[in-house]
Amino acid sequence: MQKQIDAFIDSHKEEMLEDLKTLVRINSVRGEEKPGKPYGEGPAEVLAAAQKMIADYGFSAKNYDNYVVTGDFNDKEKQLDILAHLDVVPVTEDWTVTQPFEPVIVDGKIYGRGTADDKGPAIAALYAMRAVKECGVSLSKNVRLILGSDEECGSSDLDHYYSIEQEAPMTFTPDADFPVINIEKGRLAKSFTASFAGERAAGGSVLALHGGDKVNVVPANAWACVTGVSMEDVQAAIAEDASGVKFTAETKEAGIQITAKGLAGHASTPEVGKNAICALLALLGKLPLGDDAQNNALKAVAELFSYGDLCGRALGVEMEDEISGKITVNLGVLDFDGISLKGTFDSRVPICGDDGNVTAVIASKMQEKGLTMEAGAMTPPHHVPAESEFVQTLLASYEKYSGIKGEPRAIGGGTYVHDLERGVAFGCMSDEVDNHMHGDDEFMLVDVLVMSAKIFADAICRLCR
Known part of the structure; x- marks a missing residue:
C-alpha cells in the first residue's frame, strides 16, 4: 500500500x-x-x-x-x-x-x-x-x-x-x-503588577508605555511617551543603543513618542528575536528621568528583564541540566499608564527546575523591587x-x-x-x-x-x- x-x-x-x-x-x-x-x-x-x-x-x-x-x-x-x-x-x-x-x-x-x-x-x-x-x-x-x-x-x-x-x-x-x-x-507564565498614588517628581517622566500582545511571543513592537526631556536627550540615547532594535522618535501633543521595532520570535527560543520592550526599557534608563515611584517601577522592570538576559540571571533563576538544557525568560507584554503597571513574562524551565527554585525565587525578587507577581504553580516538565x-x-x-x-x-x-x-x-x-x-x-x-x-x-x- x-x-x-x-x-x-x-x-x-x-x-x-x-x-x-x-x-x-x-x-x-x-x-x-x-x-x-x-x-x-x-x-x-x-x-x-x-x-x-x-x-x-x-x-x-x-x-x-x-x-x-x-x-x-x-x-x-x-x-x-x-x-x-x-x-x-x-x-x-x-x-x-x-x-x-x-x-x-x-x-x-x-x-x-x-x-x-x-x-x-x-x-x-x-x-x-x-x-x-x-x-x-x-x-x-x-x-x-x-x-x-x-x-x-x-x-x-x-x-x-x-x-x-x-x-x-x-x-x-x-x-x-x-x-x-x-x-x-516546564512553563512559568505569570503577570506582575504595581500601582501608584503619589505626585510625579521634577524632571523627565514616562507618561505611558505599551509593548507586546502575547506572552509566548518575543515582542517586536513597543512604544513609550515621555515628557520633561529634550529631543536631543532622546536622540543621544538612541545613538548610543547597541541592541539592534530600531528606534524612532517624534514630537506629539503629550510629549515625545519613542517607538521600538525589534524582531518577533517564539518565547521558547527568545535568542532568535529582539525584544522591543526590554530594549525600550533600557533606552528609557539612559534618559534624565525624575525620582518617583512610576519611573522607578519601570527601572525595576528594566533591571529584572535586562535586554539580552535570556536565562533569568537578574531574576536569580539561571540554571541548566544535561537532558533539557537552560532556563529561558521572555518579557512578552508590558503596559504602563502612570497610574498602574502590568507585565507578563514567560519562562521555560528545565527538568531541574521546580516551584521552589524558580517560582518562589522570582516572586521574591519582584517583591524586593516593589512588584507583585500573581500566585500559582508552574506547569511541570x-x-x-x-x-x-x-x-x-x-x-x-x-x-x-x-x-x-x-x-x-x-x-x-x-x-x-x-x-x-x-x-x-x-x-x-x-x-x-x-x-x-x-x-x-x-x-x-x-x-x-x-x-x-x-x-x-x-x-x-x-x-x-
Whole structure:
C-alpha cells in the first residue's frame, strides 16, 4: 500500500494546497467571546471550514461547542489521536511577500499566517488520513484528528474537550519539529503588577508605555511617551543603543513618542528575536528621568528583564541540566499608564527546575523591587520515554521518508500535548529551516508539507492496522 498512498498524496498536492489556502484566508486570531463562539468569530469560522472538509472526505465529523472539531477514521477502539490547532497569533503590517491572510506560493514556499503554525500541518494530517482511507487500507483501531482553536492563548479548548473525552493511548501533535520531541520544559507564565498614588517628581517622566500582545511571543513592537526631556536627550540615547532594535522618535501633543521595532520570535527560543520592550526599557534608563515611584517601577522592570538576559540571571533563576538544557525568560507584554503597571513574562524551565527554585525565587525578587507577581504553580516538565514503542514507531516512519536517522529530543517549552501523559510532538518543521513562525512572512515548504503527509500516513498504518 505504500506506493499507492504516496501516489495518492502526490496526485492530490494541488488540492491539499487549495484546502490550506481556504483555512489561511480566515483570520483566526482569538477574538471577543460571543454566544456559542468562545474565542470569537474567526476561530469559529475556521473550525466550521475544517469540519466541512473532514465531512466531505468521508470522515465522521463532530464539533465540540466551537472549542474543537474532530474527524474519526472509523468507529473502532481508540488508538491514535492527531492533535493540531487552527488558531493563529496576531499579525503586523510588515509582511513583504504577501498579506498575512492572502496565501501565495512562491519558489516552493506557501506564505501566509498559519501555513507553518499550525494550519499547514493540520492539512497534512487530514490528507494522510484521506490517503489511507481512499487507498482502501483497513484499520483495526481508530485514528482521530482533533483540531483546536485556542493553542496560542492557553489551550483552554483542550480543557473543554478532555472534560468530555478521554486521552487516547497515543497522541501526537504536528505542531513542532521532526523527528520526535519527547521532552518538553516546564512553563512559568505569570503577570506582575504595581500601582501608584503619589505626585510625579521634577524632571523627565514616562507618561505611558505599551509593548507586546502575547506572552509566548518575543515582542517586536513597543512604544513609550515621555515628557520633561529634550529631543536631543532622546536622540543621544538612541545613538548610543547597541541592541539592534530600531528606534524612532517624534514630537506629539503629550510629549515625545519613542517607538521600538525589534524582531518577533517564539518565547521558547527568545535568542532568535529582539525584544522591543526590554530594549525600550533600557533606552528609557539612559534618559534624565525624575525620582518617583512610576519611573522607578519601570527601572525595576528594566533591571529584572535586562535586554539580552535570556536565562533569568537578574531574576536569580539561571540554571541548566544535561537532558533539557537552560532556563529561558521572555518579557512578552508590558503596559504602563502612570497610574498602574502590568507585565507578563514567560519562562521555560528545565527538568531541574521546580516551584521552589524558580517560582518562589522570582516572586521574591519582584517583591524586593516593589512588584507583585500573581500566585500559582508552574506547569511541570513533560517526558515520554524514548524507548517506548510509540516513539520508536514514529521515528521509523520519519526515517523511512526523510532518509535521516532520527533521535528523540527535548525542546524549550510546551507543545499542544504538554499536559497529555502519552503525547509527543511529531513534525512538521526542522531546525534547518526558519519558517518565520509567529513572525512576518511565515511560510511552509510545499515539499515538506507533502512529505509530512506521507510520514503521517505511514505512522497511522503502523500504529492502527
